[in-house]
Amino acid sequence: xxxxxxxxxxxxxxxxxxxxxxxxxxxxxxxxxxxxxxxxxxxxxxxxxxxxxxxxxxxxxxxxxxxxxxxxxxxxxxxxxxxxxxxxxxxxxxxxxxxxxxxxxxxxxxxxxxxxxxxxxxxxxxxxxxxxxxxxxxxxxxxxxxxxxxxxxxxxxxxxxxxxxxxxxxxxxxxxxxxxxxxxxxxxxxxxxxxxxxxxxxxxxxxxxxxxxxxxxxxxxxxxxxxxxxxxxxxxxxxxxxxxxxxxx
Amino acid sequence: xxxxxxxxxxxxxxxxxxxxxxxxxxxxxxxxxxxxxxxxxxxxxxxxxxxxxxxxxxxxxxxxxxxxxxxxxxxxxxxxxxxxxxxxxxxxxxxxxxxxxxxxxxxxxxxxxxxxxxxxxxxxxxxxxxxxxxxxxxxxxxxxxxxxxxxxxxxxxxxxxxxxxxxxxxxxxxxxxxxxxxxxxxxxxxxxxxxxxxxxxxxxxxxxxxxxxxxxxxxxxxxxxxxx
Ligand code: HEM
Ligand code: FES
Numbered sequence: 001x002x003x004x005x006x007x008x009x010x011x012x013x014x015x016x017x018x019x020x021x022x023x024x025x026x027x028x029x030x031x032x033x034x035x036x037x038x039x040x041x042x043x044x045x046x047x048x049x050x051x052x053x054x055x056x057x058x059x060x061x062x063x064x065x066x067x068x069x070x071x072x073x074x075x076x077x078x079x080x081x082x083x084x085x086x087x088x089x090x091x092x093x094x095x096x097x098x099x100x101x102x103x104x105x106x107x108x109x110x111x112x113x114x115x116x117x118x119x120x121x122x123x124x125x126x127x128x129x130x131x132x133x134x135x136x137x138x139x140x141x142x143x144x145x146x147x148x149x150x151x152x153x154x155x156x157x158x159x160x161x162x163x164x165x166x167x168x169x170x171x172x173x174x175x176x177x178x179x180x181x182x183x184x185x186x187x188x189x190x191x192x193x194x195x196x197x198x199x200x201x202x203x204x205x206x207x208x209x210x211x212x213x214x215x216x217x218x219x220x221x222x223x224x225x226x227x228x229x230x231x232x233x234x235x236x237x238x239x240x241x242x243x244x245x246x247x248x249x
Numbered sequence: 250x251x252x253x254x255x256x257x258x259x260x261x262x263x264x265x266x267x268x269x270x271x272x273x274x275x276x277x278x279x280x281x282x283x284x285x286x287x288x289x290x291x292x293x294x295x296x297x298x299x300x301x302x303x304x305x306x307x308x309x310x311x312x313x314x315x316x317x318x319x320x321x322x323x324x325x326x327x328x329x330x331x332x333x334x335x336x337x338x339x340x341x342x343x344x345x346x347x348x349x350x351x352x353x354x355x356x357x358x359x360x361x362x363x364x365x366x367x368x369x370x371x372x373x374x375x376x377x378x379x380x381x382x383x384x385x386x387x388x389x390x391x392x393x394x395x396x397x398x399x400x401x402x403x404x405x406x407x408x409x410x411x412x413x414x415x416x417x418x419x420x421x422x423x424x425x426x427x428x429x430x431x432x433x434x435x436x437x438x439x440x441x442x443x444x445x446x447x448x449x450x451x452x453x454x455x456x457x458x459x460x461x462x463x464x465x466x467x468x469x470x471x472x473x474x475x476x477x
Contacts, residue, residue: 072348211338233440
């Protein structure tokens with residue numbers, strides 16, 4: 001199939017970027033979107049041009065690296081990661097516009113690659129649990145209601161890809177942060193830091209200049225892992241009750 | 250910063266203020282509507298005038314009305330602060346193509362709110378200002394004189410453009426609430442399988458029924474139709 005790619009090219013963080021158009025005429029329907037970019041980059045290297053920089057790692061839909069804003073949606077038209085998106089989703093002859101994630105908290109490094117260390121700093125602010133040294137505890141030693149385990153597991157499915165931020169008109173990170181807060185707040189192992197965790201992670205989220213949620217639910221609709229906005233409500237509850245009752249005056 | 254100011258300057262603290270003031274304004278709308286429906290009574294405006302006199306003289310109601318003004322101000326100022334922050338969060342360059350997966354109302358709360366503000370200013374100038382600072386003739390009901398606000402309203406609604414303004418503005422309020430009602434509960438953290446269907450139903454019903462009833466008042470008064 002033939003397609004025309006309009007790709008955002010930007011040399012470095014502060015350089016001025018622009019769209020470049022690349023016609024491709026030997027794209028297979030079975031290629032993943034990233035493989036299609038590999039073909040493009042091969043052509044560019046052969047012609048002596050600079051290949052398009054894009055993030056990727058596992059290509060299995062589990063690492064969350066493959067950030068591309070395709071035709072106005074994070075990871076393109078399907079609710080999946082870019083590496084799991086195939087060219088058969090597009091029409092022959094289609095023009096496909098590919099942009100980087102756009103957020104003040106995700107500055108562009110080069111072309112389609114953005115710096116998502118703001119997510120890491122939020123995690124470092126509280127997205128962990130205390131683990132005592134000593135013998136390994138028996139599996140299933142701590143009873144956990146099945147429903148809580150399931151909810152925690154669903155929240156833990158978040159791969160930190162940043163599609164929620166990219167999709168949100170406010171570039172809000174609430175879905176990501178709420179998934180990380182929920183995952184640990186729901187489990188007994190997460191209790192020791194329960195209040196400080198949500199206080200510190202929200203403070204870090206604000207410090208990174210992410211926007212505030214207006215409940216448009218675009219994040220949930222675009223999340224490749226189906227993280228639910230019920231997590232956002234849970235984080236709000238956790239935050240309000242932590243602020244009201246923690247000793248952190 | 251102490252914990253208190255720290256909380257209220259966080260994004261979640263600010264959103265909490267938006268939700269609480271928004272819900273209070275929703276409650277206010279319901280009460281305001283109940284009072285105004287008396288305009289439609291075929292008693293020459295007596296019930297409405299007596300009610301309006303009570304609302305402007307009862308110390309408790311007067312206090313609540315001051316709180317109401319303060320909440321409107323907070324709702325608007327906090328909306329402006331949050332909206333500015335949200336715009337800036339996109340970064341220096343926006344998207345060339347967007348294909349939204351969210352609802353139109355949810356994306357335009359700021360615009361809808363600004364239009365409501367324009368309406369509120371005109372509305373207050375027309376009726377609130379007149380009530381307090383205008384020259385309104387008195388009517389005598391069983392020996393107690395009260396301001397004849399009914400006639401002020403009745404005269405105002407003989408102008409077609411004024412009726413149209415009210416009808417359009419109520420539609421805008423309806424759209425603001427269509428998203429806002431449920432959104433406020435989500436912001437408060439009240440999202441629960443048992444109660445979500447009720448919140449959704451009441452939100453949709455409220456955002457349709459209340460604006461429609463509000464809009465009916467100028468329409469029926471323009472057409473000189475009274476009820477009961
Ligand atoms: C009749 C008057 C009004 C009522 C009943 C009302 C009600 C509400 C409610 C319930 C919300 C949802 C809060 C939340 O999501 O947590 C909301 C949000 C909002 N309102 Fe209003 N509002 C009114 C007037 C205004 C005005 C005059 C403005 C602006 C000038 C405004 C701007 C906004 C904005 C920008 C939001 C979105 C904020 C957010 O979701 O975080 N509103 N409103
Ligand atoms: S490359 Fe790992 S999720 Fe796409």
